[in-house]
Amino acid sequence: MKRVDIMRRAARNLRQAKGRTLLTSLAIAVGAFTIAVSLAAGEGARQYADKLIKSNVDPQSVFVTREPMNDAAAMTGGLRKYSENSGDYGGVSMEMLTADDVATLKTIPGVDQVRPTYLISTQFVTFEGIEQRYTSDVTVYDPTVLATVAAGTLPALGEQIGADEAVIPESYANTLGKKPSELVGTTITLTLVKAGKVPTEAETQEAMLRGGVEAVKALYAQETREVPLTIRAVSAQSSTSFSASTAVFISDVKAEDLSNWLTEGTDQYQRYISATVIVAKSADVTEVKDSIKDKGFSAMTAQDISGMIFTMVNVLQGIVTGFGVLALIASVFGIINTQYISVLERTSQIGLMKALGMPGKGVGKLFRYEAAWIGCIGGVIGVLLAFGIGTAMNPWITEVLTLGEGNSLLIFVWWQNIALVIGLMLVAIVAGWFPSRKAAKLDPIEALRTE
């Protein structure tokens, strides 16, 4: 019997037992659905993470800290070695980079620039013509990633904004109740308060003698500084950019100036929690990273970050796929059971086919093809369901997870799904192997004696 004839007969046999075929396929469909969704979610998560990193991190940059970020002791707060360079950041004590470290980093071949991370805390910020004081974070404008603007203009990629210029996020304009275009060209004033160093007893006495209570008050008074900046642009809200909506952007020159002023005289002076090394276009990022590591720093490239995220996505995807595989294993027994019953029911048919000269191999093939059809139907149902539900749910998921317009969590890749269906057909054929062997070995005389 030719393959195509066997396939047609197998399909007809299944059509004649519609209910049973459908129920058996549905068991596979459950597994297929789960796996299809996990594949789609993994693909979506990877694409989203990739987009996220690309719009936040320059691929030519290396993120440098004094010690590994994922240091177990740093995370769990265990007993740690004392270092006079250590500083507190986000409740975690970590060793800081010093000015010497920055100088060391600059000597590494291939390093184009070293940008220390300046921490600038403002007391408050005020906007031109508005009484209300606001609080805001201040960050250095990253010239390597071009943000979209709601109003105003940004310098070309790779160029810093001017020392007296600032970029504010669109959300600020919303809070102020103004249009972004109205804010461009106006002044934003940052008010900084220097913690200063605590005067010694001798200094206090000296001041007392010199100018009485007023002089002591002046000595203890905190120094404040007002920094007026012109708003150059209002950056548009971006779903993939981390920092765009959270802080006022200033130039690196200004940031260094302010940071130095704020920490002057304290132990935090010229100490940085991290630095970003920009690798020259001609140099290899990985090589530079390795030489930075050789100097005793901890370094991470954009690739490392995406690698970390991808590993996490893969683990999660693996777990979901595991559930799908479990469902498939259950469905395999369903196929075996159904096909065994089918063999018993069709004993006389098998006997007749053998009497008419069909070899046992052909009979076995007929039952395996039926199993393959069941796998195919189940796979297609599962994949189509996953695709339908996934496509329908995507806008909602995007909204709930605030992924931002144009991003979807579930991305279906056609070749993955075709491979999945083919894989399920193979699984079904394997499951159908036992019943098909029984059919192939059936004694035709015994078979024809029934009825």
Next chain:
Amino acid sequence: MIEVKNVTKVYGKKAQAFTALGGVSFTIPDGASVAIVGKSGSGKSTLMHVMSGLDRATSGEIRIGGENILTLKQKKVDAFRSEQMSFIFQSFFVQGNESCYNNVALPLEIAQVPRRARREKIESALAAVQLLDKKRAKAKDLSGGQRQRLAIARAIVNDPKILFADEPTGNLDSTTGEVIEQLLFSYNKRRKATLIVVTHDHDLAQKCDIQIYIKDGHIDTIERHKEKATTADKRPLSARRIML
């Protein structure tokens, strides 16, 4: 020519051994109609199975057209059966859920007849048993007589040289049975095919050229005489169909 030489068939082993056929020999010329007659348990069905290669004889020789099928490999025997032989059973064994067309197509598919050549063969086989108008009907919707006619169409579609019929009229009333007999003998005469009928119906056996009587796994008697039965009903088949 079919030569059966000293064929034995033993089921089971040692103490449980049961001899179904104990040294059977006879010859059937091509184109003859043969009745194998015996009571149930006499070994007549076993003889048919052994002759058709469905079952392997324990010893002896079965030569069909000079070839000893007992020395052939199973694959060759299967191919031999699909090209040269066909079967009709007491309980029809038509596939109820398949259309008449697809029931008749089965032997052609097994014999790997090309798709294009099938249609004509199937339609002429269905026409021969007056079932062409039921081509698309499901076999389960047919009456008993129609089912057996369908089984005959299936049996003759690939032009077999040997046609085995195991109690072909056993499940049918006498009028319907007669039509079936008529169809079998007409194929036998028209195509010069050997017809081997296994039966315990003496009337049917008398219509055959040769009667082989089997008793307890041995040949009791072999009668060879020209029957008179085929002349018994001279009405054309179409006229008799009305009675079905």
